[in-house]
Amino acid sequence: MNKNICALAACLLLTLPTSAAELFDNGLGNLDRLSNAKTRSISPENFTGEKGKAGMATEGTGKGAARDLGQGWKISPSVSIKAKSTFTLADIKGPGRITQIWMTPTGNFRHTIIRFYWDGESEPSVECPVGDFFACGWGKYCQINSLAICVNPGSAFNCYWPMPFHKSARITMENTDEKNMTVYYQINYELTDVPKDAGCFHAQFRREAPLKQKGIMTLLDGVEGKGQYVGTYLAWEVHSPGWWGEGEIKFYLDGDQEFPTICGTGTEDYFCGSYNFENHDTKKYQVFSTPYSGLAQVLPPDKIYEVGQRFGLYRWHIMDPVRFDKDLKVTMQALGWQTGGRYLQEDDSIAATTFWYQKEPHKKFPKLNVGE
Numbered sequence: 001m002n003k004n005i006c007a008l009a010a011c012l013l014l015t016l017p018t019s020a021a022e023l024f025d026n027g028l029g030n031l032d033r034l035s036n037a038k039t040r041s042i043s044p045e046n047f048t049g050e051k052g053k054a055g056m057a058t059e060g061t062g063k064g065a066a067r068d069l070g071q072g073w074k075i076s077p078s079v080s081i082k083a084k085s086t087f088t089l090a091d092i093k094g095p096g097r098i099t100q101i102w103m104t105p106t107g108n109f110r111h112t113i114i115r116f117y118w119d120g121e122s123e124p125s126v127e128c129p130v131g132d133f134f135a136c137g138w139g140k141y142c143q144i145n146s147l148a149i150c151v152n153p154g155s156a157f158n159c160y161w162p163m164p165f166h167k168s169a170r171i172t173m174e175n176t177d178e179k180n181m182t183v184y185y186q187i188n189y190e191l192t193d194v195p196k197d198a199g200c201f202h203a204q205f206r207r208e209a210p211l212k213q214k215g216i217m218t219l220l221d222g223v224e225g226k227g228q229y230v231g232t233y234l235a236w237e238v239h240s241p242g243w244w245g246e247g248e249i250k251f252y253l254d255g256d257q258e259f260p261t262i263c264g265t266g267t268e269d270y271f272c273g274s275y276n277f278e279n280h281d282t283k284k285y286q287v288f289s290t291p292y293s294g295l296a297q298v299l300p301p302d303k304i305y306e307v308g309q310r311f312g313l314y315r316w317h318i319m320d321p322v323r324f325d326k327d328l329k330v331t332m333q334a335l336g337w338q339t340g341g342r343y344l345q346e347d348d349s350i351a352a353t354t355f356w357y358q359k360e361p362h363k364k365f366p367k368l369n370v371g372e
Contacts (some may be wrong), residue, residue, distance in 0.1 A: 024094065024164075024195055026099065037192035042090045043185060045078045060181070067224025078184040081122050086174040090187045094119075095194040096165035098187060104155050105130055105173070107181030109139045110197075110370050113174040118200045119167040123364050128205040130173070132353040134159065135296065135314045137235030142297040145289040148231065148316045161230075161355065164198040170327050176370075199357030204365055207351040210239060215247070215345025220354040223328040223364075228321035232270075232330075235351040240336050242305050243276050244346060247333025254326045262322065267332070271295060271313045278304065285311075293317045304334045316355075330354065 009253070039050075044061070046054035060076025081087045109131025113164055126133070134157040135149050136142045144151040162167070165232075169189075204220060210283040211217055219232065229251070238244040245267030250260040264270040268277050272293035280288040285298045297312030322328075329371035337350050338344040351371075 015241055022099070022311070023255060024192075024198070035192070037096075037190040040092075040096075040182075040189055040191060040197055042092070042187040042189070044079050045074075048188070049090070049187075054088045062209075078182050080180055080182050081173060081175040082180050083175055083178050086172050087183075088170065088172050089183075089185060090169065090171040092165070092169040092189060094165045094167050094169060094191065096169070096189055096191040097194065098169060098189045099160075099166075100188040101157075101159040101185070103130075103157050103183055103185035105157070105183040105185075106179060107175065107179060108177045109136060111175070111177040112181065113176060113368065113370070115172045115174070116163070116201070116203075117168075117170040117172075118165045118360060121360060121362075123362070125200055125360070126203040126205050127262060127365055127368055128353055129370055130157070130236060132205055132233060132351060133157075133203060134231045135234065135294075135312060135351070135353075137312055138297060138299060138310055140297075140299070140310055143289060144296055144314070145291075145318060146294065147291045147318055149314070151372070161201055163201040164194045165200065166194050166198075189278065191285065200360050200362075201357055202227075202362060203353060203355045204371070205351065205353050205368065206366070207349075207369055209237075209349035209351075209371055210347040211350065212333060214347060217334060217350045217352060218329070219249075219332055219352040220328065220330040222363050223324075223356065223358065224326070224363050225358045226325050226358055227328070228239055228323045229317060229328060229330065229354070229356045230321050231314070231316045231355035233312070233353040233355075234332070236311045236313065237349040238309055238311075238336075239307060239348050240344060240346050241307050242337050242344075244334065244336045244348065245276065246337070247335035249333075250331045251322050252329035252331075253322070253324045255327070267313075268295075268337075270332075271315050292318060321357075328356070 040049040042049040055072050057076035061078045062074045062157055066073040066075045110129045112130040114130045115124040118125050135144045141155055146159050247267050249264040249270045252260045253264035277285050277295050284304050288294050289296045293315045297315050299310040334346040334348045336344040336346050
């Protein structure tokens with residue numbers, strides 16, 4: 001073998017990561033790699049995630065059921081969050097990475113707000129109704145079979161977005177409703193070194209009912225810094241008869257003004273469908289949920305092209321993140337049809353949740369508006 005090739009191969013071997021912690025990616029491709037990362041988990045059975053401190057509760061929501069069994073027998077499986085109050089789900093000292101979140105909250109999903117704070121910041125990097133965060137924006141169960149989010153029977157919310165933090169992570173849940181609520185939850189994470197180039201996870205909710213600018217919904221604006229856009233979830237209610245999804249998504253990157261760098265060709269196209277999501281045999285909308293995209297919910301499901309129908313759509317840019325260096329703005333057109341084969345700018349109602357990674361600090365989010 002050529003000596004230069006041998007030398008190059010030796011250099012490559014020397015630069016390979018020595019542990020899965022350095023790889024910083026979990027998956028089947030490297031699941032066999034041993035790591036120095038420390039696995040921890042926060043739940044009502046271990047509020048701090050401390051080693052050897054789980055299942056020790058003597059008080060909790062399961063105390064009555066466990067009265068004949070005692071400590072160690074599911075005494076604290078959940079927490080109650082009183083009306084108009086906020087509960088801290090997790091407060092973690094890092095560095096590390098959240099790897100998975102499971103929860104099943106009761107109550108009003110739109111009036112339950114989940115927030116994430118990274119590295120001691122006072123402003124949240126995630127601020128979103130819990131239902132919309134988990135791609136269930138209509139307060140009704142919707143099965144989601146995707147890589148980033150799974151929603152399983154009966155109301156099990158699961159999140160697999162990787163969430164690194166350099167110093168700390170804090171997660172809160174606010175119950176803005178008039179009634180108390182209960183939440184069972186588990187937050188799994190690793191204490192490990194975090195690469196310097198790891199961006200922090202962000203999610204923002206916006207709602208316009210109806211649209212402030214006819215035919216256009218601004219999904220995200222005011223993002224500054226370097227990062228990548230990784231996902232969109234829309235809870236969309238149509239206010240005009242007929243097909244409503246001719247509109248284009250537009251990504252304005254790094255100083256784009258009048259025209260964007262990226263422009264889609266239609267709403268169903270962006271969500272990786274085609275031709276109105278219509279099943280040509282049943283003549284109804286065809287729901288689907290796949291690893292990267294879905295029209296997961298149609299309400300009511302047995303109608304098509306009717307005023308007042310509601311839709312839940314998601315698109316995860318896992319394999320095709322939209323990268324930006326300085327700033328980002330994202331818009332979606334609400335465009336249907338009118339007589340004469342002409343487009344119609346619609347006055348629909350849209351709730352948008354957008355997901356991205358970027359370096360901190362981030363720009364303060366607009367005031368949260370969840371509506372009624």
